[in-house]
Amino acid sequence: MACIEARGLRKAFGTTIALDGIDLRVEDGRILGIIGPNGAGKTTALNAILGLTSYQGELRVLGRDPWTERDQLMRDVCFIADVAVLPRWIKVSQALDYVAGIHPRFDRAKAEALLRKTSIGLNRRVKHLSKGMVAQLHLALVMAIDVKLLVLDEPTLGLDILFRKQFYDSLLGDYLDRNRTIVVTTHQVEELQHILTDLMFIDRGRIVLSCSMEEFESRYAEVTVHPEQITAARALNPIYERQVFGRSVLTFDRVERGQLLQLGEVHTPSISDLFVAVMSNHAGIAQGAAR
Amino acid sequence: MSTQSTTMPGSFAQPDGISRALGTFYWSIRRELWENRSLYLAPLLAAAVFLFGFVVSAIHLRHRFSSSQLDTEQLREALTTRFDIAAALIMFIAFLLGIFYTIDTLYGERRDRSILFWKSLPVSDLTTVLSKFCIPIVVLPMVSFAITLVTQFCMLLLSSVIFMGSGAGVGIVWTGIPFLSDSSALFYHLLTIHGFWYAPLYAWLLLISAWAPRLPFLWAAMPPFVIVGLERITFGTSHFLDLLKYRALGPNSAMTPEHHHTTTTLIPHHFFSTPGLWTGVVIAAALLFVTVRVRRYRGPI
Numbered sequence: 001m002a003c004i005e006a007r008g009l010r011k012a013f014g015t016t017i018a019l020d021g022i023d024l025r026v027e028d029g030r031i032l033g034i035i036g037p038n039g040a041g042k043t044t045a046l047n048a049i050l051g052l053t054s055y056q057g058e059l060r061v062l063g064r065d066p067w068t069e070r071d072q073l074m075r076d077v078c079f080i081a082d083v084a085v086l087p088r089w090i091k092v093s094q095a096l097d098y099v100a101g102i103h104p105r106f107d108r109a110k111a112e113a114l115l116r117k118t119s120i121g122l123n124r125r126v127k128h129l130s131k132g133m134v135a136q137l138h139l140a141l142v143m144a145i146d147v148k149l150l151v152l153d154e155p156t157l158g159l160d161i162l163f164r165k166q167f168y169d170s171l172l173g174d175y176l177d178r179n180r181t182i183v184v185t186t187h188q189v190e191e192l193q194h195i196l197t198d199l200m201f202i203d204r205g206r207i208v209l210s211c212s213m214e215e216f217e218s219r220y221a222e223v224t225v226h227p228e229q230i231t232a233a234r235a236l237n238p239i240y241e242r243q244v245f246g247r248s249v250l251t252f253d254r255v256e257r258g259q260l261l262q263l264g265e266v267h268t269p270s271i272s273d274l275f276v277a278v279m280s281n282h283a284g285i286a287q288g289a290a291r
Numbered sequence: 292m293s294t295q296s297t298t299m300p301g302s303f304a305q306p307d308g309i310s311r312a313l314g315t316f317y318w319s320i321r322r323e324l325w326e327n328r329s330l331y332l333a334p335l336l337a338a339a340v341f342l343f344g345f346v347v348s349a350i351h352l353r354h355r356f357s358s359s360q361l362d363t364e365q366l367r368e369a370l371t372t373r374f375d376i377a378a379a380l381i382m383f384i385a386f387l388l389g390i391f392y393t394i395d396t397l398y399g400e401r402r403d404r405s406i407l408f409w410k411s412l413p414v415s416d417l418t419t420v421l422s423k424f425c426i427p428i429v430v431l432p433m434v435s436f437a438i439t440l441v442t443q444f445c446m447l448l449l450s451s452v453i454f455m456g457s458g459a460g461v462g463i464v465w466t467g468i469p470f471l472s473d474s475s476a477l478f479y480h481l482l483t484i485h486g487f488w489y490a491p492l493y494a495w496l497l498l499i500s501a502w503a504p505r506l507p508f509l510w511a512a513m514p515p516f517v518i519v520g521l522e523r524i525t526f527g528t529s530h531f532l533d534l535l536k537y538r539a540l541g542p543n544s545a546m547t548p549e550h551h552h553t554t555t556t557l558i559p560h561h562f563f564s565t566p567g568l569w570t571g572v573v574i575a576a577a578l579l580f581v582t583v584r585v586r587r588y589r590g591p592i
Contacts, residue, residue, distance in 0.1 A: 071416075073413075074413040085404045085405055090322075098322050
């Protein structure tokens with residue numbers, strides 16, 4: 001059984017279609033990064049997975065229907081939303097007491113150990129903590145819960161570089177050693193590139209690209225083309241072309257490496273560069289279809 | 292335990308399941324009290340202020356008693372009144388707190404987005420709504436009863452000290468004031484009126500709190516006004532207004548403690564056989580059911 005399985009997942013808000021029939025299958029133990037422009041439907045997809053929004057189509061998370069079984073599902077799923085959602089009035093010690101009281105899989109000692117690595121005092125209230133500290137607190141609470149699926153929606157939004165680095169470091173160090181599934185959306189793609197196992201681009205409620213990272217690395221190539229080779233390079237149907245320091249950088253999809261090596265320096269594109277390439281292409285196709 | 296779980300796997304009847312459900316409920320109530328400290332601080336503050344006022348007025352009463360401006364009966368009467376006022380004051384504050392709490396609680400968690408945190412935990416919407424409903428109908432009556440009891444006991448002790456050596460004074464304090472029967476009447480009143488009779492009111496406020504896009508107070512108050520107005524204009528009658536009045540004032544059989552000082556006159560079976568009570572309970576249950584559904588659909592505003 002896959003961790004998340006969706007078929008024809010659809011959600012409309014009035015006339016706006018947020019999810020336009022998405023098929024999705026996330027196996028246990030994968031780390032999936034969902035990347036898309038604002039308003040692409042990322043958060044709606046995550047909300048459907050978490051039982052926070054109703055939907056049409058078929059969706060099973062850990063074998064359950066999230067919309068009708070949210071409370072049971074949340075024993076095995078945890079999430080951090082895109083904004084600080086810890087109640088402002090709560091004290092750190094109260095948050096620990098409460099989660100320990102209601103969550104069967106919460107390891108309080110572990111949460112306290114994680115908090116000791118930070119400068120967060122147990123008697124502080126959330127409203128007196130900085131934004132970064134609130135994220136650290138939330139992460140400490142979540143990482144002390146032994147869940148099967150962790151969902152992170154822009155977890156580092158608004159945090160400075162240091163906190164973002166710490167966030168992913170502790171996520172990697174303390175969390176990834178076990179067989180867990182993680183689904184994460186973010187705009188800060190580079191920070192994630194080395195931890196993901198799967199990648200998905202979505203735009204206007206549709207999946208534009210979905211592949212594993214191995215596939216990503218073998219399929220896409222970026223070539224900084226020698227000026228004299230530019231015509232030959234363009235003949236190979238690059239999916240995107242941009243100029244860097246006066247030289248043309250072309251992105252190719254499924255073109256043989258040997259062929260590309262003759263054109264210039266070949267390297268794997270960063271996720272964000274590929275994102276731009278795929279999105280501008282997709283936008284062109286969509287506009288073309290509209291005409 | 293292991294044999295039990297093999298006979299009925301995953302069944303709710305498992306002791307484990309029940310104790311977890313109770314545990315979740317207990318922590319849900321506790322977190323409400325963490326968040327809304329005014330639920331007990333406000334009545335405590337009112338009691339403290341009242342006690343201060345009582346000391347001043349008791350000293351004044353002693354002077355009048357010593358200088359024979361008051362006879363024993365008048366003194367007893369004056370003291371009893373003050374005991375009743377203490378109970379009424381704390382009860383009234385608890386009532387107001389209940390109103391403000393229920394109209395804000397499910398709206399507040401959407402406004403500050405903390406609903407996303409609460410929903411990320413294995414607590415059902417039903418448990419959340421029921422625990423919030425318990426605050427005005429169980430927790431607040433208990434809190435106000437306890438605070439009233441302590442306040443009145445303090446008044447008893449304070450007046451003993453103040454009336455010491457003033458002739459009949461201390462005796463009146465301890466024998467003349469129907470402290471215990473007053474308390475049981477108060478308890479009965481809190482249980483019946485604040486617990487059962489007002490249940491639909493609190494359930495209505497919770498529903499609006501869960502649903503309102505903004506201005507929950509306005510949304511809660513508007514429909515009754517509109518219905519009363521419409522009925523007046525279209526039919527020239529005021530049945531709905533009468534219904535609201537009946538709900539606000541309580542049935543005649545559930546007397547307020549001020550008027551009846553013995554438990555025998557409280558006649559619980561009259562109250563519990565009032566059809567209005569059970570209609571109210573049914574309405575409250577229906578409103579709560581809708582509230583649970585609405586909370587599932589609602590996200591942060």
